[in-house]
Amino acid sequence: MWQSHGVVEVADDARDVDAAVLHRAARIEDAIHARVERRLSGRGWKPTLTPYVGYGAPGWVRVMCRLLLKRPEPRPRRKDAAVRGWRHFLTAAVCEAEVVVEAGSHRHVLRTDRGGYIDAVVRSDLPAGWGEVRLSADDATPVTAPVQVIGSDVTFGVISDVDDTVIVTSLPRPFVAAWNTFVLDEHARASVPGMAVLYERLARAHPGAPIIYLSTGAWNTAPALTRFLQRHLFPRGTLLLTDWGATPDGWFRSGTAHKRGQLERLATEFPHVRWLLIGDDGQLDPQLYSEFVRSHPHNVAAVAIRQLSVTEQVLAGGLPGMGEPGPPASPVPWVCAPGGAALSEQLEAVGLLH
Numbered sequence: 001m002w003q004s005h006g007v008v009e010v011a012d013d014a015r016d017v018d019a020a021v022l023h024r025a026a027r028i029e030d031a032i033h034a035r036v037e038r039r040l041s042g043r044g045w046k047p048t049l050t051p052y053v054g055y056g057a058p059g060w061v062r063v064m065c066r067l068l069l070k071r072p073e074p075r076p077r078r079k080d081a082a083v084r085g086w087r088h089f090l091t092a093a094v095c096e097a098e099v100v101v102e103a104g105s106h107r108h109v110l111r112t113d114r115g116g117y118i119d120a121v122v123r124s125d126l127p128a129g130w131g132e133v134r135l136s137a138d139d140a141t142p143v144t145a146p147v148q149v150i151g152s153d154v155t156f157g158v159i160s161d162v163d164d165t166v167i168v169t170s171l172p173r174p175f176v177a178a179w180n181t182f183v184l185d186e187h188a189r190a191s192v193p194g195m196a197v198l199y200e201r202l203a204r205a206h207p208g209a210p211i212i213y214l215s216t217g218a219w220n221t222a223p224a225l226t227r228f229l230q231r232h233l234f235p236r237g238t239l240l241l242t243d244w245g246a247t248p249d250g251w252f253r254s255g256t257a258h259k260r261g262q263l264e265r266l267a268t269e270f271p272h273v274r275w276l277l278i279g280d281d282g283q284l285d286p287q288l289y290s291e292f293v294r295s296h297p298h299n300v301a302a303v304a305i306r307q308l309s310v311t312e313q314v315l316a317g318g319l320p321g322m323g324e325p326g327p328p329a330s331p332v333p334w335v336c337a338p339g340g341a342a343l344s345e346q347l348e349a350v351g352l353l354h
Contacts (some may be wrong), residue, residue: 001080022315023263034070046071047094049135051145052222053238061124061147064102064262065135066219067116092116092184094137102109102134115243117219118120124149129208130236148238155207155272156352158199158237159263161279162215163308166229191232192306194340201236201344202276205353210273214262219243239347256284263292266297274301276352278343280338282308293332302333302350304343 048070054062070094093116101108105122110120124133128151136142150157163169168190203209217225219241226239242258266275277292277300279285289303335346347353 001140002180009266018295037293045071045092047137047140048139049099049140049143051135051143053236054133054145054147054213055227055238055316056121056124058128058146058149058152058189059123060121060303061103061126061149062121063103063110063118063133063135063145063147064120064334065099065118065136065143066119067097067099067112067140067146068092069094072091078247084217097137100136102136104131117243128154130158145238150210150270150273152209152272154208155274155312156276157210157212157270158202158276158278159212159266160199161283161285162213162217162225164192164280164282164308165278165285166192166213166232166234168192168223181286189228191228192233192339194234194344195306195341198340198347199235200233201353202347206249210268211235211261212240212258213237214240214244215328216258217241256288259284260291263288267292267296273298274299276301276304276347278304278306280306280308292331293330297331300332302335302347302352303330305334305336306340306348307336307338309338 032158046069047067050066050068052064052066053062056062091116093112095112095114095116096133097116099110099118101110101118101120101122103104105125105127106123108120108122110118110122111119124147125134126147126149128149130146130148132144133147134142134144138157160166199211203211208331212227213225215225222239222241225241229237240262243253266273277289279289286303286305289300289305293300293303332351334352335343337343337346344353
C-alpha cells in the first residue's frame with residue numbers, strides 16, 4: 001500500500017487474509033510454522049530481529065525486517081567461516097508479533113505477517129540522505145535498520161537485477177541454481193566482471209542517487225547477499241527480494257510479478273526520478289524493462305543489458321540472440337555488452353557517466 005508524492009499512511013504491505021480463504025498450501029505452511037514456533041519457543045529459542053535496508057522520501061520511509069527465533073547461545077563461529085547456502089533457509093518465523101518502529105520522532109507499532117516479515121510505509125521526519133530507524137520487539141534485542149531518504153532534488157537512480165547481472169548464479173539452470181543457492185559456500189560465489197566498478201562510477205557521477213537491487217531471490221539470503229555486495233565493493237543500496245513460501249492464493253510466488261510490481265511501485269513513489277535499469281538477457285529482464293519503458297518513458301534514463309555468451313545462453317535454457325538492443329521505437333537509450341567495462345563505455349556515450 002503506497003501513495004505518490006510522499007503522502008502516505010502507516011500501512012503494512014502484508015494483507016490480513018481470513019484463514020478460511022487461504023489456499024491449502026498456505027494453510028499447511030502456517031500450521032507447520034505454528035508447530036515449529038511453539039516447539040522451539042519451548043526449548044528456549046528467543047526472537048531476533050533481522051533488519052533490511054529501507055528507503056523513503058521526506059515525510060516517510062519504507063521499513064523492512066523479519067522476526068525469527070534464534071537458538072540460545074549458539075556455538076561461536078569464526079568471522080570468516082564458510083556459510084553454506086542451505087543454512088539460510090533453516091529459519092523459524094515469529095508470526096503476528098508486534099514490532100515497534102521509531103523513525104525519527106515518530107513511533108509506530110506494526111505486526112509481523114505469516115512469514116514473520118514487516119514491510120511497511122510509515123511516517124518519518126528523517127532528513128534526506130542515509131539514516132537509521134530503530135526496531136524493537138518483546139524479548140528481542142533492539143536493532144537499527146539503515147534507510148536512504150531520497151530528496152526531492154534527486155532525479156537519477158539505478159534499479160539492478162542481481163542474478164547473472166552482479167553475481168554469477170546461472171539462475172535459469174535449475175540444478176546449478178539449486179547448487180549455488182543451497183550448497184555453495186557464499187565466499188565461493190563470483191562477481192560479474194566489471195560491474196562493481198561500473199556501479200561505483202555511477203554512484204560517484206550521481207551523488208545521492210538510490211541503488212535498488214531487485215531480485216527474485218528469497219529474503220532468507222539477504223544477509224549473505226549483503227555481505228557479498230560489500231565484499232566485492234558494490235555501493236550500498238536497498239535489496240528488494242521475495243518470500244519463497246506459499247501465497248494466500250497459490251502454491252508458488254511469481255518472480256516476474258514481483259519484479260513488475262516493484263518497478264511500478266518505485267515509479268509511483270518517485271515520479272521525479274529517472275531510473276537506469278540494469279539486467280541481463282538470460283531471463284526476462286529485457287521484456288520487463290521494455291514494458292516499463294512503454295508505460296513510464298519519463299521515468300527511465302536508459303536500459304543496460306549484460307549479454308550472456310552463446311554458451312551461457314544455451315546452458316541457461318535460452319537461445320543465442322535473445323538480448324536484442326531494445327524495441328525499435330524505444331524513447332530511451334538501450335545499451336548491451338557482456339561486462340561492466342563495455343557497458344561503462346556505452347553509458348558514457350549516452351551521457352550517464354563522465
